[in-house]
Amino acid sequence: MKRRADAILKRAQAEYLERLSPPRDPLLARMEAFAAEHRHPIADPEVGQLLRILVRTKKLRHILEVGTNIGYSVIVMGRECGRETVLETIEIDPGILATAKGFVSEAKLACDVRLHQGAALEVIPHLSGPFDFIFIDCVKTEYGQYLDGLLPKLERGAVIVCDNLLWGGEVAGGRGDANTIALRKFNRRIAGDPALTAIVLPLGDGTGVSVVN
Numbered sequence: 769m770k771r772r773a774d775a776i777l778k779r780a781q782a783e784y785l786e787r788l789s790p791p792r793d794p795l796l797a798r799m800e801a802f803a804a805e806h807r808h809p810i811a812d813p814e815v816g817q818l819l820r821i822l823v824r825t826k827k828l829r830h831i832l833e834v835g836t837n838i839g840y841s842v843i844v845m846g847r848e849c850g851r852e853t854v855l856e857t858i859e860i861d862p863g864i865l866a867t868a869k870g871f872v873s874e875a876k877l878a879c880d881v882r883l884h885q886g887a888a889l890e891v892i893p894h895l896s897g898p899f900d901f902i903f904i905d906c907v908k909t910e911y912g913q914y915l916d917g918l919l920p921k922l923e924r925g926a927v928i929v930c931d932n933l934l935w936g937g938e939v940a941g942g943r944g945d946a947n948t949i950a951l952r953k954f955n956r957r958i959a960g961d962p963a964l965t966a967i968v969l970p971l972g973d974g975t976g977v978s979v980v981n
Contacts (some may be wrong), residue, residue, distance in 0.1 A: 786814070796840065799840050803837075809837065811931055811972065812972035815931060815971060816840070818929070819844050819903060822929065830897070831845060831854070831903070832855075832857070833903045835888070835907075836865060838871060842857050843875045858906070892918060897921030899918070900926045902927070905931035905932065911950065915928075924981065929978075931972065931973065931974075934973055935951050939955060964981060
């Protein structure tokens with residue numbers, strides 16, 4: 769979730785693009801309000817729309833989300849999937865995961881949703897691939913380690929979407945904090961990794977889209 773409307777773009781541009789965003793259905797709108805009230809960092813609506821489009825373009829069999837939070841992105845992606853799709857997601861906080869389970873249950877998704885409680889770096893080694901779509905929105909200093917653990921589980925053509933890669937624009941500045949430094953390093957990695965074809969978009973708080981070569 770971006771920290772303000774003009775975190776990346778100028779305010780007039782950002783507000784114009786937000787006005788173009790399609791209205792959310794009552795459940796997603798309620799989840800956005802819940803997240804704002806309780807300060808849960810969920811994906812921005814425009815990132816949700818990108819996820820929706822990308823998932824819809826492929827008949828996915830196996831999706832993994834790293835960082836469930838309250839389940840907003842699970843529902844956004846899951847609504848584009850049929851019964852043939854397995855959607856797995858990881859959340860470290862059992863209380864937040866319980867909230868996510870409630871929202872996901874209410875959404876009545878057709879796909880098979882599997883929620884894992886635990887630290888992502890501990891859960892990932894125990895998951896079976898191959899995955900054909902990954903959404904990463906978790907501990908920023910661990911993005912590189914998530915990629916290390918997941919690349920062997922990804923098939924050719926798999927899509928990886930990563931949130932918050934511009935970090936409020938901080939990655940383009942000076943040294944910064946641990947999150948900024950880690951994300952700057954991660955951006956350089958995906959941009960130059962021969963195993964990936966990648967781009968970082970000024971969408972939300974910076975969204976990376978990569979395809980496995």
